[in-house]
Amino acid sequence: MTGRLPSTRNRIVPRSHIRTAAVLLSAALVAGCGLVPGDAKGAGERPVTVMTWAPEKTKATNMPGMPAMARAYARWINAHGGIGGRPLKVLTCNDHNDSVDAARCARSAVEHDAVAVVGSYSQHSDAFLPPLESAGIPYIGGYGATDAEFTSPLSYPVNGGQAALLAGNGRQLSGPCARTVLIRPDSIAGDQLAPLLNSGLALRHRPAAVDVLAADDATDYADQARRALDTASRAPQGEGCVAAVLGERTNTFFDSFRRLREEYPSVRTATVLGSVDQTVVDRSGGPESPYEGAYVTSWYPASGDARWAPMKRAINEQAFGDNRIDPADAGVQTTWIAYEVLRQVIESIGGGAVTSRTVRTALDDDLSVTTGGLTPPLRWGYDHMSPVGDFPRLVNARVTFQKVVSGRLKATRKASVDVTGTLAGLS
Template sequence: MTGRRRTSSTLLPGFARTAGKRALTAAALTACASLAAGCGVVPGVTGGSGDDTITVMTWAPEDTSATNKPGMPAFALAYARWINERGGLGGHRLKVLTCNDHNDGIAAARCARRAVKENAVAVVGSYSQHADSFFPVLEGAGIPYIGGYGITTKEFTSPLSYPVNGGQPALLAGLGSALAEHCGPVTLVRPDTIAGDQLPTLLDAGLKEGGHAPSGDQRAPEDATEYGGHADRALDAATADPARAGCVVPVLGDRTGTFMDSFRRAREGHPAVRTATVLGSVDQTTVNATGGASSPYEGSYVTSWYPVATDRLWEPMKKVVQEKAFGDNRIDTADAGVQTTWIAYTVLKEIVESLDDGEVSADAVTRALDDGLKVSTGGLTPPLRWSFQDKLASVGLPRLVNTDVTLQVIRDGKLVSARKGFLDTAGTLRGVPVS
């Protein structure tokens, strides 16, 4: 295939952080002076003196032609307003800088450099495909990356990464295990990017564990405006076995809905062909917007890192949005990015409150995590603790500490649990070495 579009550079191993202590100072906590670089700060939070203020950054792509996650920085700002009204983090006022990485490596590196310049103690609850651009900057300054979206392999290898979920590896492996029992031929439609290149191996690991043949791999542009040809080819593959209808798995982020518009028309006359995907490519809002119970997603299996959005465990997050988001329609509490940001800030809160001496710096935050701090997320994930000797270190994913996923299904237009509790994908992922 000629003219392949690549949106991130080759995934490289992490390198060690510098050990210099980076205590907060008044000069380092000045507000973001300009929004031209895509950065913002919490309104009304202008910093403080000494240890009175903790500065962090949350970044994500916004207003691009590919995947966008505007709810993540928007929620981070709402969280800061909410926590500051309650006395801050361990008595410290929280200042949140936001940045738009534009789905671009240069912009992602610029965001990271801004975090260094502003003496951020962490980058929290963020999304970027451009780990090779921003991680060297963070690692050079010793700034931890807490609760990234799990979209790149580097998030599970860097010594300064502390992911709260299993990323694409866990979602795809769990989905493969579920589909092995229910599907004939399986076709994966995924982005023609470096990040997308990792997906077939992960899905196939789950299929293999269930005794199923590998999936068909269809590459597609991640910013297309229609997918008619891809939908036709996927449907042809799904109907190749007359004895057992197949499944089509679109994992195209924001463009999954665009694919499904094309697939709905192509599937006419073949109702037995099912679709399946991962949270982040579809959520309840997507189902509602595409017809509810008559949506092309009806009957689809969906894997997620977390419980369904209607679970009572999300009530504390929803309270923050109700009280402090002021009707911000960028924030959808069913969005996996917003949910990840909530969990990441929950982790940050526990870290700060664990620091007995009161010093809050990038070094202090990293030291607490590396010393084995166990963090509770209120049941939304298993207790989290990061170690380079963890269960998936042998296959090149030393930072992947949460291998649990949930299996959900779209039934009568509602995303509901397909099985109780979590599915642990650790055993499946042990057979998938990182390339």
């Protein structure tokens, strides 16, 4: 997570002023951001233009499935009559995990008259949000990678971000774990993780997690794994647990962990969505992977849940064989949900003009959006803002508890868990 925006803008600058400056960079932006239109087909109707961005082909976090899912969604919805009867045009952009490119993506959205940015990932909210806010373009269903996505009045998140995952993981571990060790990045963003996890552990009066710091770009975590296992194995009563939250480096940590695990058979493991998913479990050995038996907290139902069937049908119909689109990937799932939000917003507008303003107005006017049970009904009206002081836009603080059993992520309880109260206690 990145730092919060110090404030959000209330003044809307005329889009034409921004477009005048942006058009001078048009050719460079199209080439640098990799803008690709979806297959929008319609007779006479003006296309609804939106943008999806994410980092691709970088040395850090990559989310190629998100723009790929967006383009597949456009092909699928257009093949079935369009979005609210209108053709959908999807533009995509690569932010390269770079603040300059993130800002360029946002300016491109302004230049191309995008009515929204949908189902995207970027760690650089301080770069992309100001251009969107100035132009009045809503940011629908971001991945939740930054705190600002839960404070900006133009952000409409569909999940609870890192905050909900960590608080939820603490609640999940508060039952079985007498002592928990947290492996997290030695960074400003990492400093936020321990208090969130501890808020959940406190539910059953468990002690605060032992905080073990690790470089987020290391190639070996043997020292941290040894310390964590040794500490967790000395839990006074009950199980000791090691929770690793290192993003893409979590798998590197568990490689080191695997080599030492046999010496500490009683220690359990845990992590959260974004650090592991079904694909990572499969790739690291399935039932023989170091994740076997791990407690995992997620925003959404497990990938094998029947509620994902519509998304899987759309992928099979329009993106069969595209290995960038993994139905078990949280980024792909978030993009699907975000576009389903957009579909219902456009349908609610009816025959009226679809602009960034009318989309924003529909969202602010307390429209209730359903996602087939993948999330609770979503509403972003003023009366539905979150009581969590630091995250007023966190309208969905529900998480699901899962466990890796025989190499598969499986739900440990039928109902999702609302961690709003847990997070509110931190404010």
